[in-house]
Amino acid sequence: MGFKLSALVPAGYGKAIHNAPREVIFNRQLMFSAIVYATAAIPATWDQGSASVVPSLPGFEKAFGISSGANAGQIRNFISIVYIGYAAGAAMSFFINDTIGRRWSFRLYTAIWIVGQLVAILTPTLAGLYASRIIVGIGIGSLSVTGPVSIAEIAPQEIRGLLTSWYVVAMSSALLASTFCVYGIIVHVAASKLQYQLVWFPPCIFMAFIVIATFFISESPKWLMVVNKREEAVYEMSRLRGLPNDHPRVVGEILEIQHVLSNSDFGVGDRRPPLGTRLKIIVKETFTVPSNLRRVQQCLMSYLLAQLSGANSVTSYFVPILTLVGMGGNKSHDLFLTGMYTLMKLCCTIIASFFFIDVLGRRKSLFVGATIQMISDLYLGIFIKYQQQGAVSHSASQAAVAALFIHAFGYAVGLYTLPYVFGGELWPNHLRSFGAALGQTFHWLFLYAMNFGTPSLLEKTNNWGAFIFFAAWCFVALLYVYLIVPEISGLSVQEIDSLFKGPWLKGYGRVRSASGLEGVEPTKTDEDPLP
Numbered sequence: 001m002g003f004k005l006s007a008l009v010p011a012g013y014g015k016a017i018h019n020a021p022r023e024v025i026f027n028r029q030l031m032f033s034a035i036v037y038a039t040a041a042i043p044a045t046w047d048q049g050s051a052s053v054v055p056s057l058p059g060f061e062k063a064f065g066i067s068s069g070a071n072a073g074q075i076r077n078f079i080s081i082v083y084i085g086y087a088a089g090a091a092m093s094f095f096i097n098d099t100i101g102r103r104w105s106f107r108l109y110t111a112i113w114i115v116g117q118l119v120a121i122l123t124p125t126l127a128g129l130y131a132s133r134i135i136v137g138i139g140i141g142s143l144s145v146t147g148p149v150s151i152a153e154i155a156p157q158e159i160r161g162l163l164t165s166w167y168v169v170a171m172s173s174a175l176l177a178s179t180f181c182v183y184g185i186i187v188h189v190a191a192s193k194l195q196y197q198l199v200w201f202p203p204c205i206f207m208a209f210i211v212i213a214t215f216f217i218s219e220s221p222k223w224l225m226v227v228n229k230r231e232e233a234v235y236e237m238s239r240l241r242g243l244p245n246d247h248p249r250v251v252g253e254i255l256e257i258q259h260v261l262s263n264s265d266f267g268v269g270d271r272r273p274p275l276g277t278r279l280k281i282i283v284k285e286t287f288t289v290p291s292n293l294r295r296v297q298q299c300l301m302s303y304l305l306a307q308l309s310g311a312n313s314v315t316s317y318f319v320p321i322l323t324l325v326g327m328g329g330n331k332s333h334d335l336f337l338t339g340m341y342t343l344m345k346l347c348c349t350i351i352a353s354f355f356f357i358d359v360l361g362r363r364k365s366l367f368v369g370a371t372i373q374m375i376s377d378l379y380l381g382i383f384i385k386y387q388q389q390g391a392v393s394h395s396a397s398q399a400a401v402a403a404l405f406i407h408a409f410g411y412a413v414g415l416y417t418l419p420y421v422f423g424g425e426l427w428p429n430h431l432r433s434f435g436a437a438l439g440q441t442f443h444w445l446f447l448y449a450m451n452f453g454t455p456s457l458l459e460k461t462n463n464w465g466a467f468i469f470f471a472a473w474c475f476v477a478l479l480y481v482y483l484i485v486p487e488i489s490g491l492s493v494q495e496i497d498s499l500f501k502g503p504w505l506k507g508y509g510r511v512r513s514a515s516g517l518e519g520v521e522p523t524k525t526d527e528d529p530l531p
Contacts, residue, residue, distance in 0.1 A: 021249060023242030024156050030240045033154055033217040034163045039210050040106060040147030041170040043113045044086075044140045046203045048315065049178035049342060051079050053335055056319060057186055059195035064126050079316050081130055083448030085116075085137020086144070090440035093142040094279075097433040101227075102150040102220045107211050109146065113139025114204045121197045141444055149436045152424030153220040154240050161362070161489060164424050165353035168417045172346035174203070175315075179342045183335040222429045225257045233257075260429055282434045291500040295426045295435060298485060302422050303443040305477040306415035309373050310470030312447060313454040314404060315341075324384055324463050325400040326392075337401070344405045348412035356413050361489045362421070366481045369414020374474035376407035381467030388464065415477065419443070425488070426496065 024030075054060050055078060064078075089109070097105045116135030123129050148167050155163040178199065185195050218240050224233035234254055238245045241253075286292050306312070314321060318341060319334045356365040383400045386392055419439075427435035457466045486499050 021241075021243065024249065025159060027240065027242040029218060029242070030154065030156075030163075033240065034151050034166055036210060036213050036217045037102070037106070037147055037150040037154075038166040038170040039207070040109075040143040040150075041167045042174040042203060042207065042210075043110075043136070044144055045171040045175035046178040047082060047136060047140060048312075049175040050182055050199045051082070051316070053179060053182045053319065053338055054196050054199055056335065057182065057195045057199075058191035059189075059193055062191065063124075063193050063196070064129060077130070078133070080448055080452040082133040082137040082140070083444045083451065085134040085139075086141035086444030087137075087441050087448065088134075089138035089141025089143075090145050090437055090444055091141075092138070093145040093440075094434050094437035096142070097146055097149070097437075098223065098226060101223050102146055102153070103214050103217065105146045106143070106150070106214055109139050109142035110207050110211050111139075113143065114207060115139075117200050117204050121200050137444075141440060144444070145433070145436045145440045148420045148424035149432055150220055152421075153222045153429075153432065154218060156241065160425055161421050162353055164421045165349070165417050167420055167424075168412075169346070169349050169353055172342070172349040172412070176339065176342040176346045178203075179335070179339045183339050186335060221254070222257050222432070225254070225261060226430065230254075230258075257429055279434075282431060286431055286434060286438075291497050292428075292431065292435075294500040296438070299419070299422055299426060299435065299439040300442050301480060301484075302415070302419040303439060304446060305370075305473060305480065306411075306419050307443075307446050307450045308470065308473035309370065309411065309415050309477065310377055310467065310473075311373065311407065311411035311416065313450055313457075313466075313470075314407065315345075316451050317454055318404075321404070322401070324458075325380070325404075326387060326397045341405060341408060345408045345412055345416075348409040349417060352413045352417050356417075361487050362418060363481055363485055363487045366414045366418055366485065367478065369410045369412070369416075369418075370474045370477040370481065372410025372413070373407055373415070374410075374471045374478070376403045376410060377467045377471035377474060379403045380407075381464045381471065384464035384467065385462075388462070428497065 089112075093105065093109070096108065100108070113136055116132050116137075116139055119135060120129060120132035123132060148164055151164045151167060152160060181199055181202070185198055189195050189198065218236045219232070221233040221237040221240070224230075224236060234245050234250065237250050237254055238247075241247070241250055243250050286296060318338050322334055322337060352365065352369075356368070360368075380400055380403050383392065383396060383403075387397075423436050423439045424432075454466070457469065461469065488496050488499065
């Protein structure tokens with residue numbers, strides 16, 4: 001496609017943007033479609049943000065018999081059970097995404113989530129609340145697959161990381177909105193069921209409008225090619241690139257998709273085998289082809305390390321952790337700090353999407369982020385240890401709160417954003433739905449385990465040891481990125497495939513050789529369809 005490996009460095013990134021047709025980068029249809037697909041993230045973090053603070057609402061505590069929302073043990077089931085639904089929804093999405101397409105999948109999953117929200121709003125019992133959490137989780141888990149995949153499939157490779165990271169920006173925006181929604185309610189709404197009902201109903205209205213917006217966005221050209229709708233695929237690709245149907249850029253991307261599909265056992269259109277046979281073919285290709293197995297490893301490890309870094313545990317149990325560092329106890333103050341924490345995550349995610357993911361590159365962003373998280377975790381662990389042994393200064397307590405916020409910055413730059421980018425961009429077209437579903441299923445199951453186990457981890461390690469545990473895993477993440485993760489910023493699927501055929505333990509070497517070829521076209525492979 002004429003893209004140069006010099007884009008692996010910031011100067012090269014700017015040059016690649018400059019050399020691309022203006023219509024490709026500054027395209028209203030592309031931007032609108034990417035924004036709408038990115039809103040698939042809203043249900044997940046609206047739930048996460050509200051779930052971490054709703055138990056502190058007097059109306060919720062009274063309705064469901066919870067004595068203290070600041071007690072991690074008492075709210076563990078409410079926070080964690082939703083992730084079972086997440087995993088089920090992510091796993092089932094594979095069977096739906098490639099059958100009805102990206103837009104209709106989005107609409108279906110959003111409808112499931114809205115139904116779950118309404119059950120939570122209306123149920124009078126704890127059992128009904130837990131059932132609603134499972135339904136909500138199924139919708140959220142499915143949306144978490146289709147959102148990043150859809151963006152990655154419509155995005156030009158020059159800004160693929162930027163656009164895919166908008167999914168995480170939407171996550172942070174929803175997290176911020178839900179937290180301040182709860183804060184406003186606890187300040188202005190009297191204790192009653194209306195408190196938590198007001199938290200859960202507004203996003204249903206917003207997502208209903210988003211469903212209407214999906215009728216004006218573009219379907220994935222790659223999915224249209226999979227189901228043998230070539231004319232529609234060319235039309236959508238033309239709209240997304242802002243170029244005529246016969247423009248070399250549009251023709252080249254369509255030929256590239258066609259070439260990959262025609263050389264796979266997956267088939268297209270009427271030549272596609274039945275679903276059961278197709279699944280066997282996809283599973284075999286995913287786990288037996290070395291370059292695809294490499295993708296599986298990188299996708300799953302990025303999600304695993306993100307959770308073991310402690311960031312989601314901090315978000316889910318932010319109020320109890322504030323109490324640990326001696327700055328909690330006042331509900332209004334706790335919720336305000338929670339809001340500030342989510343605002344920090346949003347700002348940092350926006351910074352990461354524009355100045356790190358594509359500009360600095362995937363590897364360097366992971367290095368920066370994991371290092372910041374590790375230092376923050378170490379400070380928190382040491383602070384809590386000394387606090388347990390005697391009085392600590394007020395400034396040290398304030399520094400501990402600051403460490404939580406700095407930790408959010410590190411997470412946003414690296415292990416928060418990049419796993420979603422990897423989950424959308426690593427896979428070949430015919431494996432993307434399965435690979436994304438596999439990654440998200442693992443992600444949500446592991447997140448469930450971490451969130452459910454965090455209270456026990458804090459208890460068994462005398463609170464401070466949990467943060468040393470998180471810091472140790474951040475160090476493991478640094479070693480993993482240095483040894484194994486190659487730089488894939490700005491590369492096509494074929495170029496990624498060629499890169500992944502190299503040795504697993506020489507990611508650093510692959511990067512050096514690539515970056516040393518500044519201004520040189522990437523080596524062509526036998527799979528490249530274009531001259």
